[in-house]
Amino acid sequence: MDYVSYLDYKGKHKGLLGWILSTDHKRIAILYLVSLVSFFLIAMTIGVLMRLEMLTPGKTIVDPQTYNALFTLHGVIMIFLFIIPGIPVVFGNFFLPIMLGAKDVAFPRLNLLSWYLYIGGAFLVVISLFVGGGPIDTGWTFYVPYSLRTQSNVTLAVFAAFVIGFSSILTGLNFIVTIHRMRCPGMTWFKMPLFVWGLYSTSWIQLLATPVLGITLILIMLERTFGIGIFDPALGGDPLLYQHLFWIYSHPAVYIMVLPAMGLVSEIIPTFSKKDIFGYGPIAMSSLAIAFIGYLVWGHHMFSTGISDTSRAIFSFLTFIVAIPSGVKIFNWVATMYKGSIETRAPFMFVVAFIVIFSIGGLTGLVLGSLNTDIHLTDTYFVVAHFHYVMFGGMGLLFFGGLHYWFPKMFGKMYNERAAKWGLLLFVIGFNTLYFPMFIMGYLGMPRRYYDYLPEYQIYHVISTVGSWILVTGILILVINLIKGLLSKEKYLDPNPWGGTTLEWKVPTPPELENFQEIPTVEHGPYYRDNLIKPENSH
Amino acid sequence: MRPDIVRQTDITFIVIVGISFLLLALVTAAMFYFIYKYSRKKNPVATDITGNTTLEILWTAIPLVLVMVMFFFGYSGFKQMRNAPSDAMTVKVTGRMWAWSYEYDNGVKSDTLFVPKGIPIKLELSSADVNHSFYMPAFRVKEDVIPGRKNYMWFDPKEEGRYQVECAEYCGLSHSYMLSQVLVLPAEKFNTWLAESKLKENADTTKMQTDTIKSKQDTLKTK
Ligand code: HEM
Ligand SMILES: [Cu+2]
Ligand SMILES: [Cu+2]
Numbered sequence: 001m002d003y004v005s006y007l008d009y010k011g012k013h014k015g016l017l018g019w020i021l022s023t024d025h026k027r028i029a030i031l032y033l034v035s036l037v038s039f040f041l042i043a044m045t046i047g048v049l050m051r052l053e054m055l056t057p058g059k060t061i062v063d064p065q066t067y068n069a070l071f072t073l074h075g076v077i078m079i080f081l082f083i084i085p086g087i088p089v090v091f092g093n094f095f096l097p098i099m100l101g102a103k104d105v106a107f108p109r110l111n112l113l114s115w116y117l118y119i120g121g122a123f124l125v126v127i128s129l130f131v132g133g134g135p136i137d138t139g140w141t142f143y144v145p146y147s148l149r150t151q152s153n154v155t156l157a158v159f160a161a162f163v164i165g166f167s168s169i170l171t172g173l174n175f176i177v178t179i180h181r182m183r184c185p186g187m188t189w190f191k192m193p194l195f196v197w198g199l200y201s202t203s204w205i206q207l208l209a210t211p212v213l214g215i216t217l218i219l220i221m222l223e224r225t226f227g228i229g230i231f232d233p234a235l236g237g238d239p240l241l242y243q244h245l246f247w248i249y250s251h252p253a254v255y256i257m258v259l260p261a262m263g264l265v266s267e268i269i270p271t272f273s274k275k276d277i278f279g280y281g282p283i284a285m286s287s288l289a290i291a292f293i294g295y296l297v298w299g300h301h302m303f304s305t306g307i308s309d310t311s312r313a314i315f316s317f318l319t320f321i322v323a324i325p326s327g328v329k330i331f332n333w334v335a336t337m338y339k340g341s342i343e344t345r346a347p348f349m350f351v352v353a354f355i356v357i358f359s360i361g362g363l364t365g366l367v368l369g370s371l372n373t374d375i376h377l378t379d380t381y382f383v384v385a386h387f388h389y390v391m392f393g394g395m396g397l398l399f400f401g402g403l404h405y406w407f408p409k410m411f412g413k414m415y416n417e418r419a420a421k422w423g424l425l426l427f428v429i430g431f432n433t434l435y436f437p438m439f440i441m442g443y444l445g446m447p448r449r450y451y452d453y454l455p456e457y458q459i460y461h462v463i464s465t466v467g468s469w470i471l472v473t474g475i476l477i478l479v480i481n482l483i484k485g486l487l488s489k490e491k492y493l494d495p496n497p498w499g500g501t502t503l504e505w506k507v508p509t510p511p512e513l514e515n516f517q518e519i520p521t522v523e524h525g526p527y528y529r530d531n532l533i534k535p536e537n538s539h
Numbered sequence: 540m541r542p543d544i545v546r547q548t549d550i551t552f553i554v555i556v557g558i559s560f561l562l563l564a565l566v567t568a569a570m571f572y573f574i575y576k577y578s579r580k581k582n583p584v585a586t587d588i589t590g591n592t593t594l595e596i597l598w599t600a601i602p603l604v605l606v607m608v609m610f611f612f613g614y615s616g617f618k619q620m621r622n623a624p625s626d627a628m629t630v631k632v633t634g635r636m637w638a639w640s641y642e643y644d645n646g647v648k649s650d651t652l653f654v655p656k657g658i659p660i661k662l663e664l665s666s667a668d669v670n671h672s673f674y675m676p677a678f679r680v681k682e683d684v685i686p687g688r689k690n691y692m693w694f695d696p697k698e699e700g701r702y703q704v705e706c707a708e709y710c711g712l713s714h715s716y717m718l719s720q721v722l723v724l725p726a727e728k729f730n731t732w733l734a735e736s737k738l739k740e741n742a743d744t745t746k747m748q749t750d751t752i753k754s755k756q757d758t759l760k761t762k
Contacts, residue, residue, distance in 0.1 A: 064712055139709050145686060146669040146711055233687030239670060240685065273577075275585035282595050304672060304707075305683045306690035309621050313614055320606040324599060327562075331598040334566055337573035339586035344574060352574070356567055363559035366606065370555060370613025372548045372620060376679040379672060379707040443552075445676025447707040450715035454703070532587035 003512040005412065023108035024513060029094035030410075031115050033403075036082055036090060037479070039122065040396075043077035044475065046070050051434070051468040054461045057453055064451040068137040069152070071449060073129075075140030076157070080164050081122055083391055084253055087260035088206075089118070089171060091402050092199045094410060096175060098504040099193045101184025101522065103514040106177040114167045114174070121164035128156035139449060141250075142217075144231040144242045148224055155224050158217040165210045165217070168256075172206030175199055184503075186522035190284070193502045193526040194277065197284040198263020201291040205252045205259075209295070213249035216242065240305055247298035255294040257391060259287055261398035262329055265351050268405055269333050270527040271500040272348035273340030277527050279332035286325035293322040303374045312371060319369035326362055330355060345498065346420040350401030353428050357397065361389030364439065379449075382442025385435045393431060400427075400478055405498070407482065412510040414492040415485030419477060426474030433467025502526050541659060541695055542619035548679040551612040558605055620680060623693035627661040630654070634664070634671035634684040637713035639704060647736040652704065652721045654696045655729035661693040672708035675721060681707050696723040 006026045013021050019031060050070050053060045062070070093111065097104050105111050129135045132153035138146055147154050179200050183192070192200075219230050220242075229235030231242045270277045277283065299307060299315030333355065342348070364386045368374045377383065408414050437460040446457045453461065496505040503522075507515055576582070630652065631642040641649045654660050664673055666686040674681035675694060682692040706717035724732065 064715070068709075068712065068714075137711070143670060143709070146709070149669060150711065233685075239687070273585060274579075276587060276589045278588060279590045279595060281590070304681050306685065306688055309618075312617070316613060316617075317610055320610045321603075323606055324602055327602045328595070328599055330566060331594075334570045334573065335588075335591075335594065337570060337577060339582070339588060340573070340577045341579050341582050341585040342574050342577050343579050352570065355570060356563075359563050359566060363563060366559060366609055367552060367555050370551055370609055372544075372613050372616030372679070373552050373555065374613075375617065375620060375681055376548050376676070378681070379674075380676075445674070445703065445705065447674065447705050447715075449709040452715040529585075529587070532585050535586055535588055 003508060003517070005508070005510040006513050007412070007510050009513045021112075023104075023112050025093050025097050025104050025108065025111060026410075026511060028111050028115055029090050029092075032085065032089040032093060032118070035115075035119060035122070036085065036399075039077050039081040041479070043074050043082065044472065046074040046077070048468050048472055050074060051465040053451070054453075055465045057455055057458060065137065067451045068139075068449070069135035072136050072139050076125065076136070076161070078391075079140055079253075080161050081118075081125070083257045083395055084168060085118060085164075085171075086257055086395055087264060087399055087402060088175065088199055088202055088256075089114075090399075091195075091264065091406060092171075092175060092260060095406065095504050096178060096196060096199055097182065098507060098511060098515050099196055099502055099526075100179065100182055101187060101503055101516065101520045102178065102182035103516065103519075105174050106181055107174050110170055110174055114170045117163055117167035117170070121160045121162075121167065124156060124160035124163060128153045128160060132156060141246060142220060143246075144220070144223070144237075144239050145233060147220060148232050155221050158220050162214050162217045165214045168206045169210045169214075172203035172210070175203040176207065179203075184519050184522060190280070191522055191525050193263075194266035194280065194283055194287075195260070195263035195502075197287050198259045198261075198266070201287040202256050202259045205256050205291050205294070209249045209252040209256075212245060213253075216245040216249070219245075240302070240307065243302055243305060244298070247301045248295075251298040251301065252291075252294050254390070255290055257395045259290060261354075261395040262287065262326075264398050264402050264405070265333055265354060266329075267500075267502065268347050268351045268401065269336045271405075271498050272343045272345060273337050274343070274499060275336070275340045275527075275529065275532060276525065277332070278335040278338070279328075280525065280527075282328055283332050286328045289325040290322060293318060293325075297322055300369055300374070303371060304378050316369055316371045316374075320366070323362065323366060323369070330359060343498075346417045346424070347401055347405035347498070349421060349424055350397060350404060353424060354394065354397050354401065357389055357393030357428070357431065361386060361391075361394055364389065377442055379447055380442035381438040381446045381448055384448050385438035385442060388435045388438075393435075397427070397431075403482065406504075407485065408492050408494070408497050409504060409509050409511070411486055412491055412493055413485050413488060414490070414497075415481050419481040423474050423477035423481060426470055426477060428474075430467050430469070430471025430474050434464050434471050435467070437461075437463045437467075501529060541624055544616070544620055544695065545677075545679050547616035547619060551609075551616050554612050555609050558609065562602075562605075620692070623661040623691070624659045627659040627693055628655070629661045629663060632662045632664050632673055632684070633667055634673065634706065634710075634717070635667035636669065636710055637706070637717040639673070639706075639717065639719040643733060645733065645737050647733060647740055649736070651719060653729060653732055654721060654723055655726040656696055656699050656723050657726065659693055659695045661691060664690045664692065669710050670708045671706045671710050671717065674705045674707035675702055676705070677702040677721075683708055696721065699723045699725065 019027055053062055053067055133151040136154050136157040137152045222228055223231055229237045231237040297319045300319045303312055441457050441460040493509050495509045633640050641652050664684040666684045671684040672681055673684055678694040680692050680694050682690050700723055702721040704719040
């Protein structure tokens with residue numbers, strides 16, 4: 001070999017230090033990968049414990065206070081430590097510079113700092129469990145006035161979220177500058193891979209929306225410590241002001257999670273259909289449209305709070321509008337398969353599962369965007385089902401899909417594809433068994449965040465809990481299969497195992513330290529292939 | 540005719556779920572058909588298709604129309620939810636950690652919501668501490684109960700019976716035990732209950748007053 005891969009490279013530091021002090025975007029991506037997967041597995045275990053508690057009415061394994069802390073912790077970890085950083089910090093970090101034909105991101109040291117902020121925030125979360133009033137019990141939304149009254153350690157926990165927020169802002173900033181400044185010769189805006197468009201849209205949201213969350217969380221800390229009276233009605237504050245501020249960030253955050261996943265879908269489908277994407281322009285523009293309109297719909301989380309009837313109507317209307325660009329993407333993806341030459345390899349099957357599950361999540365979102373049905377369903381298990389379909393079946397599933405797509409490139413190793421497909425199948429079956437009954441019990445009136453419930457709901461809870469066991473079996477098969485592949489002695493050095501067309505498939509596997517010995521020049525669109533049949537009417 | 544909120548909500552639900560189901564079936568069927576028809580084996584070389592403007596316009600415009608239909612259903616149902624009929628009877632609801640209490644115009648208090656059949660009920664919601672949400676699944680209505688705010692909702696108890704009231708906004712330790720019931724009685728029965736409760740309450744108050752006087756007298760005597 002005439003190059004040193006980023007895995008073998010020996011710099012100033014050796015061993016672990018060579019990783020946690022490296023500013024190489026690929027090594028940072030691996031740091032994130034290990035952190036994210038660990039937090040995911042922890043929060044997943046908490047989720048399974050919660051499901052176990054819900055197996056029977058009354059106490060099954062824990063007391064109410066513990067249950068309340070568990071769902072809060074599950075939510076906080078899944079949202080702030082797994083799904084929001086999610087695809088951008090792992091696959092964005094690893095592949096954005098390569099896909100653009102660059103040697104690194106614009107600010108490599110800032111990139112490493114972002115990881116330290118992320119890990120620092122995570123440690124603060126852990127510390128908050130053991131000091132002060134103990135584990136936070138407010139739900140991941142930290143709603144006032146409860147979060148001002150409870151004895152649990154809200155102050156430290158929201159400070160942790162604040163710190164993690166900074167990590168997110170800096171990553172967004174870094175990616176925006178990278179995309180603007182570091183594209184290789186020939187790579188015009190409309191020759192960028194669609195994954196890059198997804199990252200670009202997400203980065204703007206991270207940069208512009210996260211500060212709102214930061215301020216809001218600081219205000220909670222000040223309110224708890226000094227009682228200044230911004231949110232606390234007893235001091236003349238307004239609890240709804242808090243909800244507005246919180247959702248001005250947290251709704252766009254949903255798109256922070258999902259846009260990069262959608263970008264990933266737009267990579268995987270052309271690769272395995274062996275053809276160009278259908279509707280490059282509309283897909284790229286719909287990302288921007290989602291990012292933009294997504295700012296204006298936060299009020300749909302507040303339809304039952306007593307905000308004015310007019311504002312409820314406006315927010316509902318805009319919520320329906322934002323569904324359109326998501327639909328456009330799905331139609332274009334399916335159209336890409338038309339007259340393709342499709343290989344149903346493991347990463348492609350993740351995308352197939354994604355399209356169905358995510359569509360169910362999105363379509364049930366319409367039920368919640370509509371005013372009278374939302375009034376009935378908000379804060380019930382219907383919502384719990386809906387957001388797991390969107391976030392877990394959407395972005396969470398695609399995180400694993402991306403891992404299977406890029407695994408050989410990242411590590412120069414391969415996993416067992418049959419095992420991956422079996423794991424995925426169990427995932428899909430378990431997922432639907434776990435969450436579908438929640439739609440039904442939600443419509444029947446089972447509120448969320450309930451430690452105990454009336455006996456008539458038990459049958460749905462039992463099915464759901466059994467589903468959680470199937471799902472976890474699937475996830476464990478996927479994870480163990482990947483780890484086995486990683487540990488195997490057999491190297492897998494094919495630079496382009498799936499026949500992809502974007503730049504990352506043109507560099508050696510695993511990539512070398514600075515990606516390219518010579519900066520490439522791009523002539524065609526990202527998914528161009530010259531060996532295809534020309535459509536009949538194009539003479 | 541008073542609007543039927545339960546029916547309106549269920550219809551909206553069915554309309555949206557119906558349309559959604561069709562869209563989902565369409566997308567899924569197309570996808571699996573393509574995967575089958577254009578598999579590597581059956582179609583070794585792909586055709587170079589990069590887009591189609593007509594299709595893009597169609598699949599933007601048609602869903603746009605569909606979601607506007609959905610919005611319309613949701614919005615018209617919602618308007619009815621917000622306009623309590625003028626002949627509605629008002630009951631004050633207070634949420635506190637972790638119980639509901641109801642107060643009628645004549646001052647009677649109760650921890651079950653007794654209502655007469657056939658008379659629309661307007662609920663005025665207030666909270667004594669943190670956020671709660673007053674939820675009656677059988678009537679498809681809920682509204683948050685927020686300290687410092689006067690929210691309201693209304694519902695139409697058409698059939699006699701007992702219905703569940705739940706707190707739907709997380710409020711701490713016993714959130715899931717913050718339950719209560721609506722008891723819909725025939726109008727005469729309800730009126731009797733209200734009158735009797737009033738008498739009893741008066742009696743209770745009178746008794747309390749006499750008790751205080753007595754105890755005062757007792758204190759005086761002992762002096
Ligand atoms: C094995 C996987 C999972 C299981 C078994 C699970 C289960 C649950 C359960 C039982 C609840 C509580 C419902 C309630 O009491 O209201 C819940 C809430 C939640 N889950 Fe999951 N979940 C899983 C994965 C995920 C993932 C991947 C995400 C994020 C992407 C996620 C995000 C959330 C959030 C944000 C909440 C709300 C927490 C709150 O109410 O404060 N979950 N989950
Ligand atoms: Cu939202
Ligand atoms: Cu409650």
